[in-house]
Amino acid sequence: MGAPILELLVAFASVSGLAEEPAPGPMDALQGGRAIVELRPRYNRIEESDKPLTSEGFTYRAIFGWASAPWQDLRLTAELINTGHIGPKKYNDDGALIRTSPYPLLPDPDSTDVNRAFIDYTGIASTRLRAGRQLVRMDNQRWVSDNDFRNTPQLFDGVAGTNTSIANVELHASYYWRQRTTNGTSAPLNLTLLHAAWNPAPEHALGAYAYFHDQAVNGAFTGFADNSYRVTGVRAEGAFRGVVPFDVVYTAEAAAQRPYSGGDSRIDANYWRLGGGASADAWTIRYDYEVKGSNDGVYGLQMPLTDFYGFNGWTLHFFNTPPRGLRDQWLTGRFRAGAFTLYGETHRFKSDFGSLDYGKEDDVGLTWQAMDGLALRLQHARYRPGTAQPPQPRITKTWATLTYTY
Numbered sequence: 001m002g003a004p005i006l007e008l009l010v011a012f013a014s015v016s017g018l019a020e021e022p023a024p025g026p027m028d029a030l031q032g033g034r035a036i037v038e039l040r041p042r043y044n045r046i047e048e049s050d051k052p053l054t055s056e057g058f059t060y061r062a063i064f065g066w067a068s069a070p071w072q073d074l075r076l077t078a079e080l081i082n083t084g085h086i087g088p089k090k091y092n093d094d095g096a097l098i099r100t101s102p103y104p105l106l107p108d109p110d111s112t113d114v115n116r117a118f119i120d121y122t123g124i125a126s127t128r129l130r131a132g133r134q135l136v137r138m139d140n141q142r143w144v145s146d147n148d149f150r151n152t153p154q155l156f157d158g159v160a161g162t163n164t165s166i167a168n169v170e171l172h173a174s175y176y177w178r179q180r181t182t183n184g185t186s187a188p189l190n191l192t193l194l195h196a197a198w199n200p201a202p203e204h205a206l207g208a209y210a211y212f213h214d215q216a217v218n219g220a221f222t223g224f225a226d227n228s229y230r231v232t233g234v235r236a237e238g239a240f241r242g243v244v245p246f247d248v249v250y251t252a253e254a255a256a257q258r259p260y261s262g263g264d265s266r267i268d269a270n271y272w273r274l275g276g277g278a279s280a281d282a283w284t285i286r287y288d289y290e291v292k293g294s295n296d297g298v299y300g301l302q303m304p305l306t307d308f309y310g311f312n313g314w315t316l317h318f319f320n321t322p323p324r325g326l327r328d329q330w331l332t333g334r335f336r337a338g339a340f341t342l343y344g345e346t347h348r349f350k351s352d353f354g355s356l357d358y359g360k361e362d363d364v365g366l367t368w369q370a371m372d373g374l375a376l377r378l379q380h381a382r383y384r385p386g387t388a389q390p391p392q393p394r395i396t397k398t399w400a401t402l403t404y405t406y
Contacts, residue, residue: 036066036067038403038405040057040151047104047394053102055090076118079117082112091103092106095321107182108152112135133180137208138211143305155179160175167179171195173193194210206310207237208233211317224267229263229267233253234255247278251274256271259364267302283336284332285334286331290312300321300322300324313363314361314379325351326358327355329348339368342366343364344363346361356386358392359388360382360384360386361384368380374403377402
């Protein structure tokens with residue numbers, strides 16, 4: 001008789017909630033997460049006319065991590081990264097030896113490090129808070145980026161908050177106190193980012209930003225003791241659809257860069273870009289004109305946290321803006337057929353101050369999306385100098401990159 005009574009008690013407890021399943025804990029969130037895997041071997045070849053030898057070799061990036069499931073509005077993401085070379089190392093990967101090495105610089109040194117490691121909190125309505133080591137990509141990554149083409153991405157240690165409680169508006173504020181560079185080293189900084197974006201209509205966006213970069217030695221080779229700056233700007237981007245059988249796209253941006261927190265008083269230059277074209281699912285063609293201004297030839301506008309491979313050509317000849325500034329006009333073309341995408345850019349460069357001829361660059365790439373998560377990309381870039389003095393080197397770079405993500 002005891003067994004039936006026990007069964008009735010268990011059934012009653014189950015119905016009344018007295019025998020509820022224990023609430024999921026943090027270990028359940030970890031176990032219910034997903035793996036993060038990225039493997040990216042690459043062949044590199046670099047020729048520069050002012051170097052007697054050709055840089056050539058295979059490098060790789062391997063990232064392994066885990067993103068947890070949510071637990072009490074928290075989610076953890078943690079990754080490890082290892083970068084290195086495969087086979088003979090016939091290149092210079094040390095920027096300190098750029099003037100003395102017979103090899104052109106391939107800035108992908110071997111390293112092992114913690115990659116992204118942050119916690120997200122979403123317990124506040126329409127708000128995401130993030131704390132830890134994270135990648136930062138603002139707008140089109142012209143001012144702040146992870147510069148992901150490099151084997152070791154640029155990351156930042158800090159806190160960030162994004163709010164979307166106002167319809168069609170996104171507000172962002174963040175502060176970062178440490179930078180993990182693409183060389184795998186760590187550097188202290190004080191970086192504050194303020195950003196607001198508004199979608200006044202579908203496919204159109206307006207943005208305003210203020211970035212405060214307090215870091216005396218920040219990668220800009222100006223000769224100044226303190227390169228700290230602030231930049232304020234506005235940006236508009238979008239596409240007109242339905243008028244013609246393709247999208248009419250446009251970009252417009254303007255910004256001012258000034259000294260900040262002890263930065264050199266000569267840091268005084270403006271930036272603007274205008275561009276537009278036509279785009280469809282299978283193709284794109286557009287023209288852009290960008291000006292990184294000059295302060296009468298003594299300072300050219302600097303962007304040390306930018307996506308260097310996204311602008312001014314893949315050879316990175318203008319990694320550092322010349323004191324006379326830089327005017328870049330370029331044509332972009334893209335065509336996709338099945339699993340293949342052909343992409344190309346052609347650039348013409350002049351100085352902003354004095355209109356000196358800085359030469360031209362042509363870049364072309366072909367991507368084969370073999371399957372979901374697996375892609376092969378071939379790229380070739382050629383820079384040829386202009387008549388500006390002193391004479392500049394001819395540069396040719398070729399890459400073959402296989403990327404697997406899971």
